[in-house]
Amino acid sequence: MRRSSPEKVKVRNGDVRRRRKSAESTDITDFDEQKRRFNEIQDMKMRKSISEHYITKDSSGNATSSPLLFAPTIDYKLQFIIVGDRNVGKTCFLERYTDNRFKEELRSTVGIDFRIKTISVAGHQVRLQIWDTAGQERFNSITTAYYRNARGIVMVYDVTRPETYRNLDKWLDLVKEYGRDDVEIAIVGNKADLPDLQVNPHKARHFAEQSGFLFYETSAKESLNIETVFINLVYKILKQIPQPHERNPRIRRKTIPSTIIDDNPHDKEPCRSACC
Numbered sequence: 001m002r003r004s005s006p007e008k009v010k011v012r013n014g015d016v017r018r019r020r021k022s023a024e025s026t027d028i029t030d031f032d033e034q035k036r037r038f039n040e041i042q043d044m045k046m047r048k049s050i051s052e053h054y055i056t057k058d059s060s061g062n063a064t065s066s067p068l069l070f071a072p073t074i075d076y077k078l079q080f081i082i083v084g085d086r087n088v089g090k091t092c093f094l095e096r097y098t099d100n101r102f103k104e105e106l107r108s109t110v111g112i113d114f115r116i117k118t119i120s121v122a123g124h125q126v127r128l129q130i131w132d133t134a135g136q137e138r139f140n141s142i143t144t145a146y147y148r149n150a151r152g153i154v155m156v157y158d159v160t161r162p163e164t165y166r167n168l169d170k171w172l173d174l175v176k177e178y179g180r181d182d183v184e185i186a187i188v189g190n191k192a193d194l195p196d197l198q199v200n201p202h203k204a205r206h207f208a209e210q211s212g213f214l215f216y217e218t219s220a221k222e223s224l225n226i227e228t229v230f231i232n233l234v235y236k237i238l239k240q241i242p243q244p245h246e247r248n249p250r251i252r253r254k255t256i257p258s259t260i261i262d263d264n265p266h267d268k269e270p271c272r273s274a275c276c
């Protein structure tokens with residue numbers, strides 16, 4: 001029987017040691033692998049629950065979810081509603097805000113639609129559910145049912161069509177009748193990118209401010225002031241809601257600034273044409 005030389009035995013012992021070591025390290029690796037997979041699954045579950053949280057709708061009405069990695073804690077959930085005559089740009093205004101896109105073609109809203117967006121305001125995570133309503137009067141019986149839950153209302157007119165500005169009275173009457181007493185309103189003159197301005201922005205601002213509303217000229221096409229409208233409405237609403245530190249002084253105060261964003265370039269512009 002052939003015997004292994006001591007050298008070879010030594011090598012084999014070394015192999016055994018190596019194998020044991022590698023077996024041990026395999027165990028460790030398996031454990032690490034399991035841990036990694038467990039974390040992956042947890043991560044996937046978390047993403048799923050977040051994306052469920054962040055369901056929006058695409059242009060064809062299908063639900064889509066955003067691929068967020070971390071779930072911010074939602075401090076406030078607010079419902080907003082956008083109203084105004086047909087074709088003033090309500091849908092474009094909302095789509096610019098939630099999806100940062102603009103479509104030229106006319107697509108009249110049928111009834112009501114909504115989008116969701118979460119924003120951070122003064123250190124608070126605020127989830128906005130924003131309802132886009134049809135401007136056609138025949139849908140009023142459907143859309144007014146959504147007024148009572150709206151904390152903020154964006155009332156849109158078209159700066160090139162004075163009748164849409166005059167009709168704000170009609171929309172305000174509906175808000176008075178169906179809306180909350182504590183609703184905050186922003187008057188928005190949309191399509192400010194167009195040259196044939198027909199509504200005097202100073203008069204519109206004066207009317208808004210006298211009534212305690214915010215006022216902005218916007219352009220969904222050129223993405224002008226869209227975000228400002230929503231952020232400032234949220235500021236106004238949060239200032240009304242008792243903050244946690246007011247209910248419980250031991251909670252650290254998160255200040256809501258009293259100044260609001262104002263980047264409206266049309267503020268100081270003279271009237272560009274015969275305005276109403």
Ligand SMILES: Nc1nc2c(ncn2[C@@H]2O[C@H](COP(=O)(O)OP(=O)(O)OP(=O)(O)O)[C@@H](O)[C@H]2O)c(=O)[nH]1
Pocket residue numbers: 084085086087088089090091092093103104105106107108109110133134135136190191192193194218219220221222
């Ligand atoms: N130039 C310009 N056109 C705009 C702007 N916003 C919207 N439009 C156009 O105005 C038209 C009407 O826009 P919509 O967003 O569908 O109007 P709406 O108010 O939602 O209309 P309804 O759903 O019928 O009530 C479309 O052709 C848009 O491309 C804007 O800021 N500038």
